[in-house]
Amino acid sequence: MDRFRRNLCAAAGAVLATIAGFEVSAQEARPWSDTSLTPDRRADLLIQAMGLDEKLQLVRGHFGATMKGLPPPLNAPPPPGAIGGAGYEAGVERLGIPALQESDAGLGVANGGHLRPGDQATPLPSGLAQASSWNPEIAYAGGAMIGREAASKGFNVLLAGAVNLARDPRNGRNFEYAGEDPLLAGVLVGQAIKGIQDQGVVSTIKHFAANDQETGRMVLNAQIDEAALRETDLLAFQIAIEAGEPGAVMCAYNRINGDYACEHDFLLNKVLKGDWGYRGWVMSDWGGVHSTVKAANGGLDQQSAHSFDREDYFGAPLKAAVMSGEVPPARLDDMARRILRSMFAVGLTEAKPRLPIDQAANAAVAQRAAEEGIVLLKNQGDLLPMASRLKRIAVIGGHADVGVLSGAGSSQVIAFGGSALELPAKGGPAAALFKMVYHPSSPLLAIRAAAPGAKVTFTTGDDLAAAVAAAREAEIVIVFAEQWQTEIQDAPSLNLPDGQDALIAAVAGANPRTVVVLETGNPVTMPWLDKTPAVLAAWYPGARGGQAIANILFGKVSPSGKLPITFPASEAQLPRPVVPGSELTFTLFGGNDPPFDVPYPEGSAMGYKWFESKSLKPLFAFGHGLTYTRFAYDGLEARGGQTISVTFTVRNTGARAAAEIAQVYATPPSGGLRRLIGWRKVTLAPGESRRLDVVADPRLLAAFDTAAPGWRVAKGAYSISVGASSTDTRLSGSVEIAAQTLKP
Ligand code: BGC
Numbered sequence: 001m002d003r004f005r006r007n008l009c010a011a012a013g014a015v016l017a018t019i020a021g022f023e024v025s026a027q028e029a030r031p032w033s034d035t036s037l038t039p040d041r042r043a044d045l046l047i048q049a050m051g052l053d054e055k056l057q058l059v060r061g062h063f064g065a066t067m068k069g070l071p072p073p074l075n076a077p078p079p080p081g082a083i084g085g086a087g088y089e090a091g092v093e094r095l096g097i098p099a100l101q102e103s104d105a106g107l108g109v110a111n112g113g114h115l116r117p118g119d120q121a122t123p124l125p126s127g128l129a130q131a132s133s134w135n136p137e138i139a140y141a142g143g144a145m146i147g148r149e150a151a152s153k154g155f156n157v158l159l160a161g162a163v164n165l166a167r168d169p170r171n172g173r174n175f176e177y178a179g180e181d182p183l184l185a186g187v188l189v190g191q192a193i194k195g196i197q198d199q200g201v202v203s204t205i206k207h208f209a210a211n212d213q214e215t216g217r218m219v220l221n222a223q224i225d226e227a228a229l230r231e232t233d234l235l236a237f238q239i240a241i242e243a244g245e246p247g248a249v250m251c252a253y254n255r256i257n258g259d260y261a262c263e264h265d266f267l268l269n270k271v272l273k274g275d276w277g278y279r280g281w282v283m284s285d286w287g288g289v290h291s292t293v294k295a296a297n298g299g300l301d302q303q304s305a306h307s308f309d310r311e312d313y314f315g316a317p318l319k320a321a322v323m324s325g326e327v328p329p330a331r332l333d334d335m336a337r338r339i340l341r342s343m344f345a346v347g348l349t350e351a352k353p354r355l356p357i358d359q360a361a362n363a364a365v366a367q368r369a370a371e372e373g374i375v376l377l378k379n380q381g382d383l384l385p386m387a388s389r390l391k392r393i394a395v396i397g398g399h400a401d402v403g404v405l406s407g408a409g410s411s412q413v414i415a416f417g418g419s420a421l422e423l424p425a426k427g428g429p430a431a432a433l434f435k436m437v438y439h440p441s442s443p444l445l446a447i448r449a450a451a452p453g454a455k456v457t458f459t460t461g462d463d464l465a466a467a468v469a470a471a472r473e474a475e476i477v478i479v480f481a482e483q484w485q486t487e488i489q490d491a492p493s494l495n496l497p498d499g500q501d502a503l504i505a506a507v508a509g510a511n512p513r514t515v516v517v518l519e520t521g522n523p524v525t526m527p528w529l530d531k532t533p534a535v536l537a538a539w540y541p542g543a544r545g546g547q548a549i550a551n552i553l554f555g556k557v558s559p560s561g562k563l564p565i566t567f568p569a570s571e572a573q574l575p576r577p578v579v580p581g582s583e584l585t586f587t588l589f590g591g592n593d594p595p596f597d598v599p600y601p602e603g604s605a606m607g608y609k610w611f612e613s614k615s616l617k618p619l620f621a622f623g624h625g626l627t628y629t630r631f632a633y634d635g636l637e638a639r640g641g642q643t644i645s646v647t648f649t650v651r652n653t654g655a656r657a658a659a660e661i662a663q664v665y666a667t668p669p670s671g672g673l674r675r676l677i678g679w680r681k682v683t684l685a686p687g688e689s690r691r692l693d694v695v696a697d698p699r700l701l702a703a704f705d706t707a708a709p710g711w712r713v714a715k716g717a718y719s720i721s722v723g724a725s726s727t728d729t730r731l732s733g734s735v736e737i738a739a740q741t742l743k744p
Contacts, residue, residue: 030096032344039344040279043337046095052322054092055336060314061283063305064088064102065115069432073307083154084116086286086410087304089339097340098156098348100202102304105411106160106176106192107542109149112412113434121149122362122543123406123413123439126521127162129373129539131178131188132561132625134661135681138369139188143195143203145365150201152357156348158196159410161205161246163189163236164212166565167606170491170579172214172430175407175521175540179564180607180622181676182232183700186239193244200347202247205240207285209233209267211252213598215490216581218287218590221255221597228603229256230271230704230744238276239697247280247342251300253288253590259298262288268299275709275744280345281338284309286410287589292317296327301335308589359416363543370541370548372659376559376626377567380533383513385555385628386476390454394470395444396507397461397500398480398519403438404538404545405519409487415439415543426498429586430488439543443480443517446550461503471510478515478553479507485521488588490579494525494571504528517549523567526619537563555628558658560681562625562725566608569619575602575610608726609673623663623676623725629654629686633662633730638720640735643698648722648731650682651689659683663723664694666701669716669737675700676726698742708741715739 031037032046047055064082067074082088087102104110106127111119124130124142133139143160150158164173166180178185189205196203210222210233224233240246249272252261261267262284272278281301287308289295295303296318303314311317321327343349376384386393398405403420406412408430420440425431448456459470461479471477481500485491495501508514508531515534518524519541526535536559538549551557571577580598587593600606605613608622635649650662661681667674678694701718702711718737723729 033096033349039341042344043340046097046340047333047337049095050092050336052319054095055332056319057090057092058097058336058339059302059318059332060089060306061302061304062088063286063307076307085155086115086159087157089302096349098343100157101155102157102159103150103153103155104159106158106162107411108146108413109153109155110411111414112408112437119414120416120418121413122146122359122366123415124366125370125373125542125545126175126407126540127177128175128179128521128564129541130369131184131564132375132537132539133369133372134184134562134564134679135372136187136191138372139191140195141365142369143192144198145362147196147199147201148355149357149362150196151199151352152355154354155201157202157204157248159206159250160196160203161189161193161240161244162207163205163240164207165233165236165606167212167600168490168574168576168579169494169523169565169568171212171522172485172490173409173487174565175485176411180566181564182235183239183676183678183697184564186236187243189236190240190243193240193246197244197247197346200350200352202342202346202348203244204248204250204283205237205244205246206250207252208237208249208261208272209252210256211254211261213490213579214488215579216584216586216593216596217253218586219593219595220581221258221595222600223257223597224600225603226706227704228600231604232606234271235699241276241278245345247346249278249280249282250285251282251288253285260288260290262300263291263295263298265298273299279338280342281335289313293321293326296321296331296335301338366542367544367548370545371551371557373539373561374541374548374552374559375537375561375563376552377535377537377620377624378529378533379626383534384515384553386451386553388451388554390451390475392474393447393451393454393456394459394474394477395447395456396459396467396470396477396479397503398482398517399438400443400480401458402442403440404443404541405482405484406437406439406540407485407521408434408437411487412437425484425486428489429588430486433488434486436484439545441544441546443546443549446546447478447553450550450554450556461500464503464506467503468506468510471507471514474511476513476515477507477511478517479504480517480519483520483522483524491522494523494568496524501527505531508532515553523565525568525570529619555656558628558656559625560627560659560661562623562661563620564622566611566618566622567620569617573611573616573618605673609675612674621725621727624728625661625725627658629656629658631660631684631724633722635691636722636731636733638733638735640718640737642738642740644677644696644701644718644720644735644737645693646720646722646733647691647693649689649691650684652684652686655686657683657685660724662692663725665721665726666696667719668701668703668714669718670714672703674721677701698740701737702742705741710744711742713737713740713742
């Protein structure tokens, strides 16, 4: 090597040594950046380097956007650095702690209303639609897709994971949730959370807990006994947290047995952090904090968007409380450590490239979710699937000419391409804030494309006579009926609004070959059901909803969804025929609103368990859903012992490929409530059969014993039913189970 080269090498070596030396010293200075350490250890190390004000900064949240049209301080500009999501917490640059940029929600990167005007994202079908797929892979893929979009837009927290159980089929936010069963909801929402977090974005799980109606949500007091709460609402959270390990839990607005959820020592400290060993952080819902000391000591780790609360509770008052020892300094450390721990666990401190959004691929994820989530409720005489050689098709109502409806509120997504239509809401407190938004995926255009030789007419449905005339002319009629649901208010009734029941009845009277496609946020009653041979529940079907509906109608895709929520025949069948608090008037954030109780005397007997225990016949049962083939069940083998294991065969006996969701229910020896203990979704070609296994989580066989405390499985014979819905039992058996008590 010549001298020049030798010198060059020496110089390069010195530079490298300097860089390496810097790396070593940086590592020494920031030992928490060592990714080989556990998230807990890294958070412990980092907390030691933080000053009091830095810890306080982490636990005090800001609104990250501007609420135009609202009074100060809500209309204040967002803090510098916030990119326009619902929440923002400043980072600590000195220590390499990133800011938290939080965006709603679970159905896509929400950008409706005040948030980031002009922004667009891919809307998934509603939570109920996704839950109707009963397919954990669909839930995971949806979570991964919206997590990727969130990351591309610069967000590192998604306010997703909505898993409040449907105790009332009029709850205005059921469309964001996953139905009435704790196992189904918990498994699916857990997978959605996992999908989000695998993209390096923290997901919340919300709203913890018993936020089961919107009427008076800021002030209501849910009354329910502990065992029932553990077996229902809390079990859904527990299962989802175990599967998804969300970085944060959002506590709810309401009170439970007297205390507000965001200062609920029992709920947050005893159950969540104690019994379940939850290691992430608890953030408040926006406007859900009511105190400093009680909240901090009661388990709240972060006040979100403090301007939404009556006071800046986790600002100066928290500092004073820590200084005086009312909130122990160790508790503040715990609050900040939990946030840091989730940042490390999910990878928020790792630099990641901001990838472009693949809109076509993401829309395909939404379409698949819609296709698996559409439920064929009725199909008399196999009216569906429709033949593509039809000549005259009448499409009526539901703005099917332009797009598909979506649910409103903080979860509102404005789709790529912009809304097809935005209409003012009719009545209710939400009208001041939210609109009826239609995503640009026209069912009419998709139907026309599927039946190229047909004359496909469209009539709005506003003019009954015109709709009837169009129906008379057609070989087949497809009526689109809609029910808009939104955060802040519940459905006034189970009826379809705006005279649509009369429209459907008149159209079906004019043409007996009438198919009803429901775009609803909740179950609805169907006074016209005897007159309509076919009904599809399409829910809010998301970015490519129109295409998905057409694919199901024409049989390009066989329906495979099943109901995750019971469709009651009337309000009179419900535990609370009238939504509690309906007679009162509420303000947006509670203020001095009248507190009131919502008793849940049905306890664990919610949803299908309520209907069964009261021998009520619903309109459509939990788990119900038809397809274009038939399935036969046989060969049940059931084993007992510590839990129930079953094996059985499902055979496609028809002429089309389709998927079946085979469900397994068990009843304890005491004759208690029959519960879903597992399911399998399987796609079978004509004539094909498959042996399927289900092994139950023993907690689903147990009653919660508050004295133990724990899950107590009674010894004895458990009866088992396997079938196509909660009421369509095809195979039955029974097994002996041993007594045991499992940790809470
Ligand atoms: C909702 C939450 C949402 C938050 C932030 C609240 O009103 O209840 O679900 O994440 O607002 O927008």
